[in-house]
Amino acid sequence: MTHPLQSIPEAFHAGRPAGITSVCSAHPIVIEAALSLGRETGKTVLIEATCNQVNQDGGYTGMTPAGFRDFVEGIAARVGFDTGRLVLGGDHLGPNPWKHLPADAAMAKAEAMIAAFAQAGFTKLHLDTSMGCRAEAPALDDAQTAERAARLARVAEDNRGAVAPVYIIGTEVPVPGGAIHALQDGVVPTAPEAVRRTYDVHERAFAALGLDDAWSRVIGLVVQPGVEFGDTEVVHFDPAGAAGLTETLADRPGLVFEAHSTDYQTAESLRTLVLAGFPILKVGPWLTFALREALYGLDAAVDILDGHTPRGRLMTAMEDAMIAAPENWSGYYAGDADALWIKRHFSLSDRIRYYWPDPRARAAVEELFDRLAGRTVPATVAAQFIPGHDVRRGDTTGHALLVGAVQDVLRIYDRATDPA
Template sequence: MLDLVARHKSGQACGIYSVCSAHPLVIEAACVHALRTGVDVLLIEATCNQVNQDGGYTGMTPDGFRDFVHAIARGTGLPVDRVLLGGDHLGPNPWTSLPAEEAMVRAEVLIEQYVAAGFRKIHADCSMSCVDDPTPLPEDVIARRAARLIKVAEATQRRVGGEPCVYVIGTEVPVPGGAAEDLPELEATTPEAAIATLDAHSAVFAEEGLSDAWPRVIAVVVQPGVEFDHHKVIDYDRAKAVRLRSALDDQPHLVFEAHSTDYQTPGALKALVEDHFAILKVGPGVTFALREALWALDAIEREWIGEDQASGFRNTAIERMAAEPRHWARYYQSIGADLRFDLQYSLSDRIRYYWPDPAISAAQDRMFANLADNPPPMALISQYLPAANAALRDAGLPTDPTNLVIAHIGAALEPYRTACAPEPELAHV
């Protein structure tokens, strides 16, 4: 990461994309795509809500997530030393219902476990208010809490060994999980706000004896003016970020990290990297691609083997979401047919929380088995998954259900790879 930032700051329009997902097929697809396209380092990140000492909503602790990712990488043939693990929004966010001190003690445990498990890209995010905090938190309080956590990270790395951590600060993005409905047009972070965040953190690092760590603060999270809600995407408009892009010109070791780049066009992603948003985060965008592929397989299954023999996978997923609304009730306000649409197609992709549901998982297994036992013809596969079908044929791989899903997700990742690769590198892929 330090080398990447140095190359970017020297004038190369290079970057790295970060896959923020815990779904095994998404992780496998990311590994396969990285292997086939020659990506040097695959960055995979977990959020504090997904993975923490209590298990998060995935049920995984940091060392469990590490083992999960590494096992998938090995299974694809991708060496684990080409996988970089990152922690996103690490801080008190899962415990904001508690008093600040209690929440921060738990956040310290969180950071220690992430670093001990081998995560080396750490986004320290203490911007959220706890139950006894004012809203919003003052910049100085945010910076001091972040420094407190980075102290723990530094001490843990010294204890366990391995490469030193690199850090990301700042959080001018919506809370983890996506934006609210009817998102207005966004303004990019002002250069003054970005510099104020840097100055606050730099001063506190110096006070807290973290001067050695400051050169390893590689990025600041800002809002470049990109976001999505349930039904629309706000595309990157580089004219609105023209002042922001120069804010780090005199910062030799810092780039911007852009969250919520899901659904941006290939041209917009390339422009973001050229404008110094050298770290591109993608999460719901790849699980949305997963859902697209699974819905396509459901349609193929029903058309090929008939409704009576089909798994009913799609209906099972929708029924389970309706029966267990806890992951979407705060986000979707629609009713009737509009709600059924949002459950399936919302860009915020709340359906991603439901794939581990036992009934949905069993229906998916049955659908995959049905299609493996009764392979559909190429013409039908091409009708619903044309790009995946073509990619697998070109690679000489069978068009089985798993390969089709992986190829479809890989196609969603390809714009990120090309956006992050300097032009001379693209010529050799």
């Protein structure tokens, strides 16, 4: 059975580029928005989980790969999305969650993880073994990286289901969740010679383990196309700067590039990425940023419906949650107290997304919806407080406003991945 994503490199090399949005989030409203849009468009939906987010030990979501699959499929059943058009992906699969351990122990954990992903029906697997473990250099050389990636592919092949997985290789990506340094000087794209070296060394490593069939399903290579975002800055795609990368695809007909950290790119930049050979567009923080905007706006709108000016109860609850457990933002944000206050709530890096599962945040959101129970938000009020809301949509429910805010972003990607 041919994997649905194998048509992506085929389309690019046939001169009719078409791509797919990789939705990287575990938030139920984001996933609902993606699946509802997929039901509407009839397209395949790709939802991915990272090795830190989901693994055999639970990750920071508390979900194993099978648990995440059940979670997503439960939402699909609720919104009426056909799971036959759902692709689940595992991102940065490798020893990263256990790199504090010796290499043998960390790789054993990574092998158990990728086996769990494969057994759970994840069929897009990004192999990322570039990081050093205890007593190793922070970054491994190409040969050792490729050898470890091939080991993981061997495990995935031994545990795969009826649909043979496709693989993504390469690790030269922006910092997950956005840059923590200033971006005034831009971002340097991956050198074309690095693409050739990465591809060749992985091909040899796969062949050494008898993985020729698996190698035929390596459809993507992760490179830095020259896109990035930080707290307030966005570096937009420059096709001229990435022209050398695009040229390297000419003699690799089964391969395209996967673009990470495409959040906050313009619609035209996203479209140009697809045309330039980057048709797999990963997005995460932009989706939860839009959700946070809508939640704060809905909180203000409900105050209006209650007959008084906005009081910011949800923002106050989120501030309390972030101050009580600063580990998810303190190493990423810098500045004085005023700057940190703004970044905690409004940074494009959106570190606040890690706090929505917090009991205080959950209680505040539940209280918000209790206050809204049985009421719709007048279109004029929604347009005042929900960014991008069109007054012509009419009155609507709070839940629909949240889903719609996320879908506004996803529709930008949907149009970009179908650029004809």
